[in-house]
Amino acid sequence: MDVIFGRNKEEHPEPIKAEVKGELPSWLQGILLRNGPGMHTVGETKYNHWFDGLALVHSFTFKNGEVYYRSKYLRSDTYNCNIEANRIVVSEFGTMAYPDPCKNLFAKAFCYLSHTIPEFTDNCLINIMKTGEDYYATSETNFIRKINPHTLETLEKVDYNKYVAVNLATSHPHYDSAGNVLNMGTSIVDKGKTKYVIFKIPSSVPEKEKKKSCLKHLEVLCSIPSQSLLHPSYYHSFGVTENYIIFIEQPFKLDILKLATAYFRGVNWASCLSFHKEDKTWIHLIDKKTKKDISTKIYTDAMVLFHHVNAYEEDGHVVIDVISYPDNSLYQMFYLKNLNEDLEKNTKLTSIPACKRFVVPLGFDKDAEVGTNLVKLPSTTATALKEKDGNIYCQPEMLCEGIELPRINYDYNGKKYRYIYATEVQWSPVPTKIAKVDVLTKKKLSWEEEHCWPAEPVFVPSPDLKEEDDGLILSSIVTSDPRKAPFLLVLDAKTFTEMARATVNVDLHLDLHGVFIPEKDLNTERE
Numbered sequence: 001m002d003v004i005f006g007r008n009k010e011e012h013p014e015p016i017k018a019e020v021k022g023e024l025p026s027w028l029q030g031i032l033l034r035n036g037p038g039m040h041t042v043g044e045t046k047y048n049h050w051f052d053g054l055a056l057v058h059s060f061t062f063k064n065g066e067v068y069y070r071s072k073y074l075r076s077d078t079y080n081c082n083i084e085a086n087r088i089v090v091s092e093f094g095t096m097a098y099p100d101p102c103k104n105l106f107a108k109a110f111c112y113l114s115h116t117i118p119e120f121t122d123n124c125l126i127n128i129m130k131t132g133e134d135y136y137a138t139s140e141t142n143f144i145r146k147i148n149p150h151t152l153e154t155l156e157k158v159d160y161n162k163y164v165a166v167n168l169a170t171s172h173p174h175y176d177s178a179g180n181v182l183n184m185g186t187s188i189v190d191k192g193k194t195k196y197v198i199f200k201i202p203s204s205v206p207e208k209e210k211k212k213s214c215l216k217h218l219e220v221l222c223s224i225p226s227q228s229l230l231h232p233s234y235y236h237s238f239g240v241t242e243n244y245i246i247f248i249e250q251p252f253k254l255d256i257l258k259l260a261t262a263y264f265r266g267v268n269w270a271s272c273l274s275f276h277k278e279d280k281t282w283i284h285l286i287d288k289k290t291k292k293d294i295s296t297k298i299y300t301d302a303m304v305l306f307h308h309v310n311a312y313e314e315d316g317h318v319v320i321d322v323i324s325y326p327d328n329s330l331y332q333m334f335y336l337k338n339l340n341e342d343l344e345k346n347t348k349l350t351s352i353p354a355c356k357r358f359v360v361p362l363g364f365d366k367d368a369e370v371g372t373n374l375v376k377l378p379s380t381t382a383t384a385l386k387e388k389d390g391n392i393y394c395q396p397e398m399l400c401e402g403i404e405l406p407r408i409n410y411d412y413n414g415k416k417y418r419y420i421y422a423t424e425v426q427w428s429p430v431p432t433k434i435a436k437v438d439v440l441t442k443k444k445l446s447w448e449e450e451h452c453w454p455a456e457p458v459f460v461p462s463p464d465l466k467e468e469d470d471g472l473i474l475s476s477i478v479t480s481d482p483r484k485a486p487f488l489l490v491l492d493a494k495t496f497t498e499m500a501r502a503t504v505n506v507d508l509h510l511d512l513h514g515v516f517i518p519e520k521d522l523n524t525e526r527e
Contacts, residue, residue, distance in 0.1 A: 009038040009056055009509040013152065015068040022500030024065050024490060025472070027463050029519040032060040032474050032488070033128050033149050034455065035137055036511030038073065040336060043086035048268065049094025050334040054079050055125035055137060056509055057152050060476070060488050060502065067488065067502035071509075072152035074137050076145055078123040090121050094270045094335065096263060122157055126171040127513035131181055131201050132214040133523055135515075138171045140236070142185070149517055163218040164199050165190045171513065172237035172307070174413065179203030181214075182240060184247065186232050187223070188256060194226040196233075198245055198286065222291040224249075224284055230256040234273055239311035239320055241414045245286040246311050246320055251279035252304045252328055275328040277302045283360060283394065285318060298360055298384075300394045304328045309355065309406040312416045313362075317377055320358040321420075321439070323404055325351045333429045353404050353425065355437065356396035357382050400437050400444060402426065405456035405513075409468050419469050421457040421493070424448075430510075431455075434475055434489075436496050445496040447489070451481035453510060459493060460516050469494045477501075478510045 038056025040047045047053055058071035073079055078090040091097045120141035129136045129144065136144040136158065146155035160166050166185030173183035181201040188194055198221045201214050209216070224247060226232040231253040239246035258265075258272040280299040287294060309321040329351045332338075359382040361374040368374060374384045374392065382397040403422035418440050423431030433448040434457050447454075454475045461471040473491040486508035490500040 007507070008041055009071070009507050011038075011056065011071050011073050012058075012506055013070060013072045015061065015070045016504060016506065018060070018067040018069055018488065018502035018504045020065070020067055020500055020502050022490070022498065024062065024067070024500050025462075026065065028062045028460065028472065028490075029064075030062055031149055031517045031522065032062075032458065032476075032514065033135065033517060034058055034476060034511040034514030035125055035128055036455075036509055036513075037125050038071075038509045042082045042088050045088040046336070047088065047092060047095045048335055048337075049092070049270065050336055050339060051125075051331075052092035052095045052123075053125065054082070055123055055139075056511075057128075057137060057147060058476075058509070058511065059149070059152060060474075069488075069502075069504045069506065070152060071506070072154075074124060074145055074147070075154035076122045076124065077157065078121045090123070091263075091269070092121055092123060094268050096266070096268045120167070125512070128515045129171075129173055129181065130175070130179075130515065130517075130521075132179075132203055132205070134213070135517070138169075140168055140171055142166055142169060149522065158213070158215060160185065160215075163215050164197060164220055166197055166199075170235065170237055174238075174240045175410075182221075182245070184235075184238055184245075186226075188232065189229065192229075194229050194232050194256070195223040196226065196235075196247060196249075197223045198247075221245075221288075222286055224286070224293055227282065228253070232256070236306040237308045239308040239322075241311050241313045241318060243288055243313065244311075244318055245288060246308070246318070247284040247286065248305060248308075248320075248322070249282040249284060250304060251276040251281060251302045270331065273328070273331075275302070275304060277327065283320070283358065285360060294362075297391045298394060299391060300358060300396070304330075306330075307404070307406055309420055310408050310413060310417055312414060314416060315377060316361065316363045317375065318360045318362065319377075319380070319416075320360065321399065322356060322358070323353050323406055323422075324356050325353055327351050330429055339430075352401055354401045355399040355403055355406070355420065355422075357399055357439075358394050358396045360384060360392070360394060399439050400442060403435055403437065404431065407457055407459055409459050409461055409471065411461060411465075412468060417468060419493075421459050421473055423454055423456060434473065434491070436469075436473075436493070447491060447496060447498070449477075451479050451484060453478045453480065454489070455511050456513055457491075458514065458516050460518075467494075472499070474516060476508060476511065478508050 037053025039054040055074035061068045122143035124137035124139040142160040167188045169185030184198045233249040283298040285294045303324040305324040307323045311320045364374040383395045385393045406422040420437040424433035424435040433446045436445040457473045457475045471493045487501045487503040
């Protein structure tokens with residue numbers, strides 16, 4: 001599996017024309033922009049974890065039936081420092097970097113002190129975020145990097161901390177119909193409090209400030225105090241509906257004291273995360289109008305989740321679909337020592353992802369008896385039991401097992417929907433199939449091909465969309481057979497049959513997340 005995980009990938013900053021087999025619809029015009037780790041060795045030093053690799057942004061541009069590929073390493077401060085030193089000198093979540101042994105004593109001491117409250121990396125390798133007319137590479141730290149979606153050139157570095165007091169932020173923001181960005185981050189021991197901060201970035205700025213960034217008009221909507229000052233919950237995403245923001249505070253927690261001393265103890269920051277299986281998972285519903293958490297305390301059993309699928313309101317209930325795990329073993333499986341030729345032996349999935357539906361009642365009878373199921377929706381088996389102390393204990397409905405990296409038709413985000421598009425995992429945490437799941441019938445369609453490892457599928461709606469699944473699925477496919485070139489797969493989202501593939505003769509990297517940018521949303525300025 002070294003062909004997928006271990007080897008540094010070469011960048012291709014100039015466009016390469018792909019060989020298209022099949023027929024692309026004439027309306028497919030725009031750029032599929034993706035992000036993920038591409039370099040895991042710098043000089044004689046290696047990263048420990050796959051998620052630590054230096055960000056390699058790549059794109060597939062669709063123009064008049066042709067497809068062009070290009071890729072470029074994000075020129076972050078992290079990248080530049082590492083390349084200049086010819087070794088890893090900036091710490092990542094799973095890899096702690098230490099001073100060059102040639103440094104003098106003063107330089108070493110300063111380096112150690114600077115890690116007490118760590119300044120996190122700007123190696124933004126997880127996703128792409130749209131803010132106004134700009135696009136940013138993002139990770140889970142307080143830094144984002146603006147990029148040119150045409151040329152993949154790295155532009156300015158932005159620190160969220162200049163606009164909102166957060167040390168960490170998600171890589172999965174939401175967008176409303178006006179294009180405003182909704183995101184959240186964690187503020188660690190700020191003024192004696194640790195809290196989760198929800199903020200909005202407007203899609204535009206006043207005419208007189210046209211040259212300024214939308215981030216200068218960032219607005220804090222509300223904050224939720226952490227259950228513990230020194231043990232905030234880790235979270236990778238959150239949910240939204242028409243009237244609520246959904247935050248799931250899981251017992252997968254970051255130990256702040258361990259984080260502050262990790263550098264001195266010779267351990268990585270990932271070791272400061274731990275799963276507390278005896279604790280509850282708290283479900284917060286923040287009312288968008290009052291900007292406050294609803295008064296009823298809602299919880300479920302301990303679980304770990306990375307990705308929300310969707311959420312919506314129906315007949316006085318909030319329906320929340322997530323991909324969850326019974327423990328935190330998934331992260332461990334992506335240490336590079338496990339992702340080698342013995343992949344099947346070393347990374348047998350012990351924790352299977354499950355797509356679960358939680359249903360939270362809103363206007364329920366306060367006088368209902370203890371033990372009463374307050375869920376009145378006939379379409380679900382999910383329950384919400386009233387407890388003696390007034391809390392509500394939720395038990396989910398299982399929608400399906402074995403899927404990850406979920407996407408939907410984003411026009412249905414926050415609304416009742418029917419279809420999930422995701423990668424499918426079997427024996428390994430690395431996807432082997434692409435799946436379409438019908439949450440109504442629970443039927444599933446799949447695409448797979450031998451020696452093929454698909455990336456997150458992206459749904460692109462048809463311009464004359466009449467039904468939710470009218471559109472295409474795009475997924476970049478890495479191959480482990482040296483005789484088979486990697487390609488971009490194009491599926492009919494309704495039938496899940498292959499419409500076309502665009503083969504590129506490059507060493508494609510397995511990416512994480514990204515966006516499709518329709519031609520109409522692209523700034524006309526070219527390289």
